[in-house]
Amino acid sequence: MSDMKSAVGAVTGTVAAHAVTRPAAPALRFGTDHLSYQELDERATEMAARLRALGVGRGDVVAVLAARGFDPVVGALGVLRTGAAYLPLDPAHPPARLAMLLADSRAEASVADADGAAVLRAGGVAALTIVGHPSAGAEHDPGERPPLRLTADDLAYVVYTSGSTGAPKGVMITHGGLDDLVHWGVAALGLGPGVKAAAVAGPAFDASVLELWATLTAGGELCIADDRTRRDPVALAGWLLANEVQVAYIPTPLVERVLAHPGMVNPAAKTLWTGGDRLLCRPPADRPFRLLNLYGPTECTVVATGGAVAPADAGHAPTTGGVPSIGRPVGGAVVDLLDEDLHPVVPGRSGEICIGGTGLARGYLGRPGLTAERFVPDPLARRPGGRIYRTGDLASRRRDGTFQFLGRTDDQVNIRGHRVEVGEVTSWLQSHPAVTRAAAVTDDRAGWTELVAFAESAAPVSPDELRRFLADRLPAAHVPSEIVVVDELPLNTSGKVDLERLRAERERAGGVAISPGAEPPATVGEFVARLWCEVLGVVDAAPGTTLFDLGGHSLVASRLVFTLNEAFDVELSLAEFFETPTVTTLSAMLEAALLARIEAEEANDSDLPVARR
DSSP states (O other): OTTTTTSTTHHHHHHHHHHHHSTTSEEEEETTEEEEHHHHHHHHHHHHHHHHHTTOOTTOEEEEEOOSSSHHHHHHHHHHHTTOEEEEEOTTSOHHHHHHHHHHHTOSEEEEOHHHHHHHHHTTOOOEEOOSSOOTTOOOOOTTSOOOOOOTTSEEEEEEEOOTTSSOEEEEEEHHHHHHHHHHHHHHHTOOTTOEEEEOSOTTSTHHHHHHHHHHHHTOEEEEOOHHHHTOHHHHHHHHHHTTOSEEEOOHHHHHHHHHOGGGOOTTOOEEEEOSSOOOOOOOTTOSSEEEEEEOOGGGSSOSEEEEOOOOOTTSOTTOSOOOOOOEEOTTEEEEEEOTTSOBOOTTSOEEEEEEETTOOOEETTOHHHHHHHEEEOTTOOSTTOEEEEEEEEEEEOTTSOEEEEEESSSEEEETTEEEEHHHHHHHHHTSTTEEEEEEEEEOTTSSOEEEEEEEESSOOOHHHHHHHHHTTSOGGGSOSEEEEESOOOBOTTSSBOHHHHHHHHHHHOOOOOOTTSOOOSSHHHHHHHHHHHHHTOSOOOTTOBTTTTTOOHHHHHHHHHHHHHHHTOOOOHHHHHHSOBHHHHHHHHHHHHHHHHHHHHHHHHTSOOOOO
């Protein structure tokens, strides 16, 4: 590992080296199946050979679309071995969005599993199918093939982020940035041969880049969580424990729940790392692991700053000790706080986070104008041709040199760890034939940030229809939790939509069904329905309406289940609730749990010895 930093394209070379020196060592685990380094190497080698046969090579972009498991890793590694860049796509995204990303990326080719290939074919895109086992006599890289020589500026992968105009933008990350990230990540996360690390992030979320390549480069074992497990904090905690995972990424909202429940901690854990949202709590002093809080936009190769989070004071709750910082610059990142004129701010004052250094992206794919706007010449002129990325994030520098994250300078918001441009959401909403104008505001009252959209309609249209319209075009996290249809949006004196008035009216409306003067619930079902209304901020919850119909998500579901478990001293299963997330289902689960507890208590009472007179 000592020469890894100097070798450009280290990911492909070190994985191949592990296949030679430790062929039987487990590289990937998914469920009860595992793939050794030799098997991973063979499958990726065949994938690369098939791509080369199509003419794929250095500088090309190849899309990878496959369900969680081994296939996305095999596909991405195979693409990298051709010298091309991989474009990870999420099968959970609507087909229309996948088609948009493929068209925008002008991908030279696509690789997919059987289901992904079917989706691509339906959109008129051909794809190579990832095979489970290399075929007998399959072409492999012959020994005389000259080694792939990459430069630090060669493209490694492309990841799409939300765009303010309604069109997502592809961020081009180089091998220099990827190598720097991996080199830093192996040391910072405590990775090495045989260390078990988790893959929890979605494929199109750039945290997956650090999870995947740092683990495999270090010779560790990457344990891949299925979609259901990675979205459920209780199931995820159990899965980490069962697999004895030592290093894991847990999104900020989920890690806060893990820290708040001692029984969810995995004794084998060495390092937990989080990011994607503002961390508001600290680990208790008696936790056996380190918690790293990391920050970095996609445009700067996943991580730009980070640091260990000091534990809360002994005997105090995780929320004590102040809001954790986002640490200091990591790896080859250079971080400055600049004012509107790109001058350094006075120590202690807030400024825009501007990032330069090794991890800086090449820019936005096919968007030279936007690239020039956000990637600007380094105003401090530290090296010829140097650039910085203007993040739009605000921070201040603490006395200890760490950065304190303060918020945004624009209308980009963070929804459950996903960067969402409000303009993209409203742009899509306004494209509906019945909508003449749209706006959106954030709502933080539930303990996390939600997006609430308002649609001015020219024709009758229901919020459900608009939600389905957006769900067919946007990732789930980008779909507003609530859509309000109005006859006319309020305007301010400048003729723009009055967002402050919308936000104030939204807060006055409240949407909470439980009030101090309300009659106590007569049945379990009525209690559950009221709790739904309180947590979701709606005035009514029909028995058959699903959680997702009302704009809910996994965090809302976990809050509902946790609240009922604590209130009634039962153990409802979040995973079971996810199968049919309705008021009726949750009410039936609670009734069954209460009945089982009563029967158990009666059975215990009947077993007690009766005193003789």
